[in-house]
Amino acid sequence: MRGFLARLTRGDGADDLAQETFLKAWRSAGAWRGDGSYEGWLLRIAWRTFLSSRRGRREEPVAEIEDRPAPGHAPEARLDVERALGRLPARERAAALLCFGEGYSHAEAAAIMALPLGTVKSLAARAKAALGQALEEHR
Protein backbone atom coordinates (compact mmCIF):
# COMPACT_ATOMS: atom_id res chain seq x y z
CA MET A 1 0.00 0.00 0.00
CA ARG A 2 2.88 2.36 0.82
CA GLY A 3 4.55 1.45 -2.45
CA PHE A 4 1.31 2.04 -4.36
CA LEU A 5 0.93 5.47 -2.77
CA ALA A 6 4.59 6.33 -3.34
CA ARG A 7 4.24 5.66 -7.06
CA LEU A 8 0.80 7.22 -7.27
CA THR A 9 1.95 10.45 -5.64
CA ARG A 10 5.39 10.26 -7.28
CA GLY A 11 6.88 10.51 -3.82
CA ASP A 12 5.07 13.69 -2.83
CA GLY A 13 3.79 13.13 0.72
CA ALA A 14 3.28 9.41 0.21
CA ASP A 15 4.24 8.52 3.78
CA ASP A 16 1.80 11.06 5.22
CA LEU A 17 -0.96 9.57 3.09
CA ALA A 18 0.04 6.04 4.09
CA GLN A 19 -0.09 7.09 7.74
CA GLU A 20 -3.53 8.66 7.24
CA THR A 21 -4.71 5.55 5.39
CA PHE A 22 -3.61 3.22 8.19
CA LEU A 23 -5.29 5.42 10.79
CA LYS A 24 -8.53 5.50 8.78
CA ALA A 25 -8.34 1.73 8.38
CA TRP A 26 -7.84 1.32 12.12
CA ARG A 27 -10.79 3.61 12.88
CA SER A 28 -13.10 1.79 10.49
CA ALA A 29 -11.76 -1.71 11.06
CA GLY A 30 -15.27 -2.82 12.01
CA ALA A 31 -16.52 -1.83 8.55
CA TRP A 32 -14.40 -4.44 6.81
CA ARG A 33 -16.83 -7.18 5.84
CA GLY A 34 -14.22 -9.68 4.77
CA ASP A 35 -15.85 -10.18 1.36
CA GLY A 36 -12.67 -9.21 -0.49
CA SER A 37 -8.98 -9.08 0.20
CA TYR A 38 -7.82 -6.96 3.12
CA GLU A 39 -5.16 -5.45 0.88
CA GLY A 40 -7.83 -4.39 -1.62
CA TRP A 41 -9.83 -2.76 1.18
CA LEU A 42 -6.71 -0.89 2.33
CA LEU A 43 -5.97 0.21 -1.23
CA ARG A 44 -9.52 1.53 -1.57
CA ILE A 45 -9.01 3.68 1.53
CA ALA A 46 -5.59 4.74 0.21
CA TRP A 47 -7.10 5.76 -3.15
CA ARG A 48 -9.86 7.79 -1.47
CA THR A 49 -7.31 9.43 0.83
CA PHE A 50 -5.14 10.26 -2.17
CA LEU A 51 -8.12 11.76 -4.02
CA SER A 52 -9.19 13.92 -1.10
CA SER A 53 -5.61 15.14 -0.58
CA ARG A 54 -5.40 16.12 -4.24
CA ARG A 55 -8.82 17.81 -4.38
CA GLY A 56 -8.43 21.36 -5.57
CA ARG A 57 -4.73 20.91 -6.29
CA ARG A 58 -3.12 20.90 -9.71
CA GLU A 59 -0.98 18.00 -10.85
CA GLU A 60 2.61 18.60 -9.83
CA PRO A 61 5.53 18.22 -12.23
CA VAL A 62 7.08 14.78 -12.45
CA ALA A 63 9.34 14.10 -9.48
CA GLU A 64 12.67 12.31 -9.63
CA ILE A 65 12.15 8.63 -10.33
CA GLU A 66 13.74 6.13 -8.00
CA ASP A 67 16.63 4.47 -9.77
CA ARG A 68 16.02 0.81 -8.95
CA PRO A 69 16.11 -1.69 -11.82
CA ALA A 70 13.57 -4.51 -12.05
CA PRO A 71 15.09 -7.98 -12.11
CA GLY A 72 15.58 -9.32 -15.64
CA HIS A 73 15.00 -6.01 -17.37
CA ALA A 74 17.27 -3.19 -18.41
CA PRO A 75 17.28 -0.45 -15.77
CA GLU A 76 16.66 2.10 -18.52
CA ALA A 77 13.43 0.39 -19.58
CA ARG A 78 12.15 0.51 -16.05
CA LEU A 79 13.10 4.15 -15.68
CA ASP A 80 11.40 5.00 -18.97
CA VAL A 81 8.23 3.25 -17.85
CA GLU A 82 8.36 4.94 -14.44
CA ARG A 83 8.81 8.32 -16.10
CA ALA A 84 5.96 7.66 -18.50
CA LEU A 85 3.86 6.49 -15.54
CA GLY A 86 4.62 9.74 -13.74
CA ARG A 87 3.35 11.73 -16.71
CA LEU A 88 -0.01 9.94 -16.79
CA PRO A 89 -3.09 11.49 -15.19
CA ALA A 90 -3.70 10.15 -11.68
CA ARG A 91 -6.59 7.87 -12.62
CA GLU A 92 -4.68 6.25 -15.47
CA ARG A 93 -1.63 5.92 -13.24
CA ALA A 94 -3.70 4.20 -10.57
CA ALA A 95 -5.35 1.87 -13.09
CA ALA A 96 -1.94 0.91 -14.51
CA LEU A 97 -0.44 0.35 -11.07
CA LEU A 98 -3.37 -1.77 -9.92
CA CYS A 99 -3.84 -3.81 -13.10
CA PHE A 100 -0.20 -4.28 -14.12
CA GLY A 101 1.88 -3.53 -11.02
CA GLU A 102 -0.26 -5.10 -8.31
CA GLY A 103 -1.84 -7.76 -10.51
CA TYR A 104 -5.50 -6.96 -9.82
CA SER A 105 -8.18 -7.77 -12.36
CA HIS A 106 -10.09 -4.92 -13.99
CA ALA A 107 -13.10 -5.72 -11.80
CA GLU A 108 -11.02 -5.62 -8.61
CA ALA A 109 -9.37 -2.37 -9.69
CA ALA A 110 -12.82 -0.93 -10.43
CA ALA A 111 -13.95 -1.85 -6.90
CA ILE A 112 -10.84 -0.27 -5.39
CA MET A 113 -11.20 2.93 -7.40
CA ALA A 114 -15.00 2.97 -7.03
CA LEU A 115 -15.39 3.40 -10.79
CA PRO A 116 -17.45 1.51 -13.37
CA LEU A 117 -15.69 -1.50 -14.89
CA GLY A 118 -15.76 0.00 -18.39
CA THR A 119 -14.10 3.18 -17.17
CA VAL A 120 -11.28 1.26 -15.52
CA LYS A 121 -10.81 -0.86 -18.65
CA SER A 122 -10.44 2.23 -20.79
CA LEU A 123 -8.16 3.93 -18.24
CA ALA A 124 -5.94 0.83 -18.18
CA ALA A 125 -5.94 0.64 -21.98
CA ARG A 126 -4.94 4.30 -22.31
CA ALA A 127 -2.20 3.84 -19.71
CA LYS A 128 -0.99 0.72 -21.47
CA ALA A 129 -0.80 2.55 -24.80
CA ALA A 130 1.20 5.41 -23.26
CA LEU A 131 3.56 3.07 -21.42
CA GLY A 132 3.94 0.91 -24.51
CA GLN A 133 4.90 3.97 -26.50
CA ALA A 134 7.51 4.85 -23.89
CA LEU A 135 8.95 1.35 -24.22
CA GLU A 136 8.98 1.62 -28.02
CA GLU A 137 10.88 4.88 -27.81
CA HIS A 138 13.35 3.19 -25.49
CA ARG A 139 14.19 0.52 -28.12
Add this chain to the structure above:
Amino acid sequence: MSDELDRRLRTLLAPPERAPDEAFAARMTRLVMAEARLRAARRAAMTRLATVMAATASLILLFVLLARAAPGDSGSVVAPSSPAAAGLLLLALWAGVATAPVTMRRGH
Protein backbone atom coordinates in the same frame (compact mmCIF):
# COMPACT_ATOMS: atom_id res chain seq x y z
CA MET B 1 2.19 -8.27 -29.18
CA SER B 2 -0.41 -7.09 -26.71
CA ASP B 3 0.23 -10.08 -24.44
CA GLU B 4 3.94 -9.47 -24.70
CA LEU B 5 3.42 -5.81 -23.74
CA ASP B 6 1.17 -6.86 -20.82
CA ARG B 7 3.87 -9.23 -19.60
CA ARG B 8 6.58 -6.58 -19.89
CA LEU B 9 4.49 -3.99 -18.10
CA ARG B 10 3.68 -6.44 -15.31
CA THR B 11 7.38 -7.10 -14.81
CA LEU B 12 8.43 -3.47 -15.08
CA LEU B 13 5.67 -2.15 -12.85
CA ALA B 14 5.94 -4.90 -10.23
CA PRO B 15 6.44 -3.28 -6.83
CA PRO B 16 10.12 -3.29 -5.91
CA GLU B 17 11.19 -5.49 -3.02
CA ARG B 18 11.34 -3.46 0.15
CA ALA B 19 12.83 -4.29 3.50
CA PRO B 20 10.32 -3.90 6.36
CA ASP B 21 10.38 -0.31 7.61
CA GLU B 22 10.59 -0.72 11.37
CA ALA B 23 10.61 3.03 12.00
CA PHE B 24 7.38 3.53 10.06
CA ALA B 25 5.74 0.60 11.83
CA ALA B 26 6.81 1.97 15.22
CA ARG B 27 5.47 5.43 14.31
CA MET B 28 2.13 3.92 13.25
CA THR B 29 1.91 1.93 16.48
CA ARG B 30 2.53 5.09 18.51
CA LEU B 31 -0.10 6.99 16.50
CA VAL B 32 -2.70 4.27 16.90
CA MET B 33 -2.01 4.05 20.64
CA ALA B 34 -2.31 7.83 21.00
CA GLU B 35 -5.58 7.75 19.08
CA ALA B 36 -6.86 4.93 21.28
CA ARG B 37 -5.99 6.93 24.42
CA LEU B 38 -7.70 10.02 23.01
CA ARG B 39 -10.83 8.01 22.21
CA ALA B 40 -10.90 6.51 25.70
CA ALA B 41 -10.47 9.95 27.29
CA ARG B 42 -13.25 11.40 25.10
CA ARG B 43 -15.55 8.52 25.99
CA ALA B 44 -14.80 8.95 29.71
CA ALA B 45 -15.45 12.69 29.49
CA MET B 46 -18.76 12.14 27.73
CA THR B 47 -19.81 9.57 30.32
CA ARG B 48 -18.83 11.95 33.13
CA LEU B 49 -20.76 14.80 31.51
CA ALA B 50 -23.85 12.61 31.04
CA THR B 51 -23.67 11.51 34.68
CA VAL B 52 -23.32 15.09 35.92
CA MET B 53 -26.20 16.26 33.73
CA ALA B 54 -28.43 13.43 34.89
CA ALA B 55 -27.59 14.12 38.55
CA THR B 56 -28.21 17.85 38.08
CA ALA B 57 -31.54 17.23 36.38
CA SER B 58 -32.68 14.90 39.15
CA LEU B 59 -31.67 17.41 41.84
CA ILE B 60 -33.48 20.24 40.05
CA LEU B 61 -36.55 18.06 39.75
CA LEU B 62 -36.29 17.20 43.45
CA PHE B 63 -36.09 20.88 44.46
CA VAL B 64 -39.01 21.77 42.23
CA LEU B 65 -41.11 18.95 43.68
CA LEU B 66 -40.16 19.99 47.24
CA ALA B 67 -41.11 23.60 46.51
CA ARG B 68 -44.43 22.53 45.02
CA ALA B 69 -45.21 20.39 48.04
CA ALA B 70 -44.81 23.45 50.34
CA PRO B 71 -45.43 26.55 48.17
CA GLY B 72 -44.31 29.92 49.54
CA ASP B 73 -46.44 33.00 50.11
CA SER B 74 -45.49 34.55 46.79
CA GLY B 75 -47.46 31.94 44.86
CA SER B 76 -44.60 31.17 42.45
CA VAL B 77 -43.42 27.59 41.88
CA VAL B 78 -40.25 28.21 43.93
CA ALA B 79 -40.45 30.95 46.58
CA PRO B 80 -37.35 33.27 46.34
CA SER B 81 -36.56 32.95 50.07
CA SER B 82 -37.13 29.21 50.38
CA PRO B 83 -34.36 26.62 50.93
CA ALA B 84 -35.31 25.18 47.53
CA ALA B 85 -34.43 28.51 45.84
CA ALA B 86 -31.09 28.65 47.68
CA GLY B 87 -30.42 25.05 46.68
CA LEU B 88 -31.26 25.80 43.04
CA LEU B 89 -28.96 28.82 43.06
CA LEU B 90 -26.07 26.79 44.49
CA LEU B 91 -26.78 24.02 42.02
CA ALA B 92 -26.73 26.46 39.12
CA LEU B 93 -23.40 27.89 40.30
CA TRP B 94 -21.91 24.43 40.69
CA ALA B 95 -23.22 23.34 37.28
CA GLY B 96 -21.77 26.48 35.69
CA VAL B 97 -18.32 25.83 37.15
CA ALA B 98 -18.35 22.06 36.61
CA THR B 99 -19.50 22.09 32.98
CA ALA B 100 -17.49 25.13 31.79
CA PRO B 101 -14.89 24.18 29.14
CA VAL B 102 -11.39 23.57 30.50
CA THR B 103 -9.93 26.45 28.43
CA MET B 104 -12.37 28.91 30.05
CA ARG B 105 -11.39 27.70 33.52
CA ARG B 106 -7.71 28.19 32.65
CA GLY B 107 -8.49 31.76 31.69
CA HIS B 108 -7.71 31.40 27.91
